[in-house]
Amino acid sequence: MKEKSLTIESRRNWVKEGMLKSVGDGSDTLFWHNIWVGEMPLKEKYNRLFGISLDKEAVIAKMGNWNQGVWEWTWKWRRNLFAWENELLQELIKELQTISLKQGQQDAWTWKYNQEGKYTVKTTYKHLCQQHTIGSTSGQRIPTKDNLKSRGLKGQDDDKCVLCGVEVESVEHLFFKCEVSWSIWASCYDWWNLKTVGQGKGWIHIEQHTGLVSRGLMKEMWIVIWFATIWSIWLWRNQKIFKDEADSWERVLELIKFRSFYWCKTTLCPDLVQDKWRSKPKEGHKRLQQ
Ligand SMILES: [Zn+2]
Incomplete structure (x- = not known):
């Protein structure tokens, strides 16, 4: 059990570690x-x-x-x-x-898994998939339950996703296919007053996600929300496994709003207003109203 939580702890910053300051x-x-x-x-x-x-x-x-x-x-x-x-x-x-x-x-943020040094959802997604599929001795993978199990760690008899409790947990399932994760994504679309054509899977989901906002500052912010959602689902999932109490679904949504607000404010839009961001994100900044 101890070994397992150490593995998780050492990997839990994989999103943060991917974000680099470009000075x-x-x-x-x-x-x-x-x-x-x-x-x-x-x-x-x-x-x-x-x-x-x-x-x-x-x-x-x-x-x-x-x-x-x-x-x-x-x-x-x-x-x-x-x-x-x-x-x-x-x-x-x-x-x-x-x-x-x-x-x-x-100063700006860049995403280190992209060789050009700019973060994109595509490179992040590739990175996620690589972490998930590279040989089990590499130690580079996200310790989702299915690959913990394949590495023979104890205490992993139950390889079910902790969010839905039904499917086997994998990167693909946890972040994109799981109906609980999906309802979080759907709430983000509601929050931004966007309509989506249904539950895309894996890469298709990401393309749909980024395609919902056409260009400019708003699109950059929308991409930050993609990162914040992935990151928040991951932390929530760890809470559910390792802590006695876990946040409610509503709280996770609030955290996504908070984290994305913080990222956007520090990297894209210094004068973003938090109350507006949480209720009507597109009105949170003058430039967004254009
Ligand atoms: Zn699930």
Whole structure:
């Protein structure tokens, strides 16, 4: 049981891990906490330096200055660095040289499973499927019940989906085919006052989803809702398996609204209004009304 929950915990951030900050002027990205250079947050890779930094919560833009068009880092430490810490700092500086900040350009999110660096639902979907179908020793798969079972982990006698309790749980089923998940998707369509032609499966569902909104900022937000819904279904499913109490269906919908609001506000639309977003999302921002 312990091994199982560890596996889940280590994988539960798969959506978050896929989201990378693509840095512009660095004014919206936390230097130590966000993943924006390399594969992990700098606070993890350079844990020792983070420990003595006086700028633990600073955004990148506050970690240096522009000097005649050239960015210069400034470091504030709690004490003088030891020689080996200085070596570590040189390593960090070298890593930072692989990224160039861009004056006057906003930070944006990208999706790392797409080689072009832009998140798309298609690459996310491919990534989900790969996690689900790659050989069982890779350790890269989402631990849905059917592949936990195929890996021989104990306590998985029941491989049924915890949402509906009827079908075998798989990525395809959990996120798209399950009637409970589907009713969540349907509520999102209601929320956006969109009509859908019925329950698409797998990739068809995603194409239908993104096709419902034609273009522009609204479409970008609608795609964020796709991510937020996937992410929320996944967390809900984990709650149901590992916690004594799980959120109600209504609460999950509220969480989707909250999470998508937060993502949209921080990445697409700083002046989005939460109350409006929850009731009439298309009126939550001036630009959306056009
Ligand atoms: Zn189900």
